[in-house]
Amino acid sequence: MESLISLKGHFHVFPSFSSKPRTTIPPTQVNTYRKNSFFTFSVRAQVEPNEGSASIATSSESVVDALKVKEWEVGMFHNEVAATQGIRIRRRPPTGPPIHYVGPFEFRLENEGNTPRNILEEIIWNKDIELKERKPIGMIRKDLEKAPPVRDFIGALRAANERTGLPGLIAEVKKASPSRGILRENFDPVEIAQSYEKGGAACLSVLTDEKYFKGSFENLELIRNSGVKCPLLCKEFIVDAWQLYYARSKGADAVLLIAAVLPDLDIKYMTKICKLLGLTALVEVHDEREFDRVLGIEGVELIGINNRNLETFELDISTTKKLLEGERGKIIRERNIVMVGESGLFTPEDIAYVQEAGVKAVLVGESIVKQSDPGKGISNLFGKDISV
C-alpha cells in the first residue's frame, strides 16, 4: 500500500490552520495519511531549512493548492481539513462507539463524536464500513480490462440538448430513497432503463447503494449488458478512489462526486483518476460555498446543482436559479461547463424554470420512475414527446 502524498526526508513545518506548535514530522508519520490508498501522486516538497518551514508546491499548482496539500501533510485529520472548507459531513471514527459491559449487558456509549448527525453522514459512515469488504485492487485491474468501453456522457447530454432544444435528460433508475421510501414496488431495472431510452433519455443514472436506496451494482451491470445505449452514471456515495475503479469495472461511464462530502484535494485527484479511466465526473453542489470550491478545481466539466439538501431532505428548485445568477453563471458560460439541474423536477414548468436558470441537462428520478410506463412519464415531464 502506498500513500497519496509521498514526501521524503525530515523537515520542519508550521501548520497553517491550527494552533499546534511547530513540529518535526518524520517521513513515516507523513506517510500514514491515506494508508489505504492504492494510488500515488507525488508532491514535491521545497524545504527551506534555515527558516524552519516547508513550502509544498507541485510543478503546476497554485499557492492555494499548495496550502491545501500542506494541511494534509502536517498530519491534520480528514475531518479537520474538511471543516476548514466548510464541509459538515465527518468521516466515521474508525473504532465506532466504545462498548461498556455491566454484567451480561452490553452498552454502546454513544456521543456526539461517534453518532452520525444526519442522514448523509449516516450513509457515508455506512460506506466506510462497506468498503472494508472490498476486493483487492489487483483483481479489479483485471476486471477493468474486460469492462465494456466507455461512452461519452457529456457528449450525449449536449447532443440531446441540441436535438430537442430542451435540457438533456439523465433519467434515474431508483427503487427507493431515505426521504421518499419505496418509489416503485415491481422494480425491473432493465425494463425501466429500456423504457427511459425509448422515451428519449440521453443518459441514465443507476443507484448502486443497497442499504438506503435499494440499488445495486448488479443493476448497473444488467443494464449495461442489456443493449441499452445511453451512457450510465453510477449513482454511488464515493469516499475512496477504489470506488472509481470498481464503478468502471462494472460498466459505468460516469460517477458522482459530492462536494458536501469530499474535500477539494479529493475532488481534484478523483477527477484526475476519472480522466485516466475515461469516466466523466459529475460534481454535485448544493450551495454557494460548495459551488465556489468546485469552480476552483481545474478540469471539472460537468457540475450538478442538487435542489435537495442531503442533510435535511429540504427541496427547493430555486436553488438551481440562485446558484447560477451573476458571476458564477458567467464563469460557467465562459468555461463551457455543462450544468445539471438535479432533484424535485415534476412538471414542464419545472423544466422550463431550470432551463431558464442556465442548465443544459436535468437529473430526474421520482417523477418518472413512479409512472407505470416510465418512458411516457418523460413525455409528461417535458410536456411533449422528446424521443423524436
Ligand SMILES: O=P(O)(O)OC[C@@H](O)[C@@H](O)c1c[nH]c2ccccc12
Ligand atoms: O428523485 P428526484 O427528486 O427526481 O431526484 C433525482 C436525483 O437528483 C437524486 O436522486 C439525487 C441527486 N443527488 C443525489 C445524491 C445521492 C442520492 C440521490 C441523489
